[in-house]
Amino acid sequence: MRHHPTRSANSKQANDGSTVAESKRRRKTVLAQLGVKASKTSVDEVVKAAIALADEEGLEAVSMRRVADKLGISAMSLYTYVPGKAELIELMVDSIAAETPLEPHVGTVRARLENIARQQWAEFGRHPWLLQVDSSRPPLGPGVSDRYEWQLAAVEGLGLSDLEMDQTLTLLVSVVAGPARAARAAQRTNESSGMSDRGWWEINAPLLEKVMDGGRFPLSGRVGQNVGELYNGASASTLSFEFGLARVLDGIEQLIASK
Incomplete structure (x- = not known):
């Protein structure tokens, strides 16, 4: 994760009053360090507007001027709340992270890790622009921490x-991010071409059958046909996520068992 917050907290206390108050206090500290104006409601509105814009049009659409337009204020006014786009993106990422339900972990280790991975998968689905954010230096806000x-x-x-x-x-984030990126790319291809993956395959299937001679490519012919039928019921990215997650969890279980 490359993220090492110094504060230690019991996960069972994540939703009690003292922890919420502490998170609010640390959020104000982070805002001050980023040079953000100490006006909680206004800053939250700015972040929510930026997230909505990124959800609708992608991270590349987020600019100080576009966010200001969405809020009905001038770009210069926006700079009094957030000093720049980089700081705004940090606040967006931290705000999304803060939405994670921090409930006590229950069940087996596999179940716990699977829950974390599926939460991340759902989050990328709701906010695919997160995949465009550089994760090598994650924001150190209270939500992420x-x-x-x-x-x-x-x-x-x-x-x-x-x-x-x-x-x-x-490793869990990596096994989620790959298929999530593929899903986003497929969605954009479908939108730009006006054709679904299934429609594309139906059009190109006759040509593929001619090129992929069954006698010369028996394995490709058999596997390709069977996989194609499976993909009709679920997207390739979803199947890749499920398969990759299961194999990674298998490996982690073996690692823990070896201790």
């Missing part, structure tokens, strides 16, 4: 080293 602490609690006490705990979470 609280979620990282909660995620680490899922693998605490299993005999893993601190590095292995962090890398386990990083």
Whole structure:
């Protein structure tokens, strides 16, 4: 994850009054460090407008002027709340992270990690622009910090080293991000071409049958046909996510069992 917040919190306290108050206090501190005007409601409105714009048109559509237009204010007025686009994107990412339900982990380790991965999958589905954000230096706001602490609690006490705990979470994000990017690319291709994947395959199937001679490519012919039938029931990216997640969880279970 490459993220090492210094605050330690019990995940079971994530939703109690004291932790909420602490998160609000730290949020104000982060806003001040970013040079954001101390006006909570106005800043929240700016962040919500930017997220809505990114959801609708992608991260590339987010600019100070576009967000200002969405709010019905001047671009110069927006700069009194957020100093620039980079800081705005940090606040957007942290705001999304803060939406994660930080409920106590229950069940097996596999169930805990699967829950984390599926939450990330759903989040990328709701906000695909997150895949465009550089994750090498994640924002250190309260939303991201609280979620990282909660995620680490899922693998605490299993005999893993601190590095292995962090890398386990990083691996989970990676196995989600790849198929999520493929899903987003497929969606954009469908929108730009005006044709679904199924429609494309139906048009190109006759040509493929001519090129892929069954006698010369028996494995490709058999596997391609069977896979094509499976893809008719679910998207390729969803199947890739499910398969990749299951294999990664298998590996993590073996790692823990070896401790």
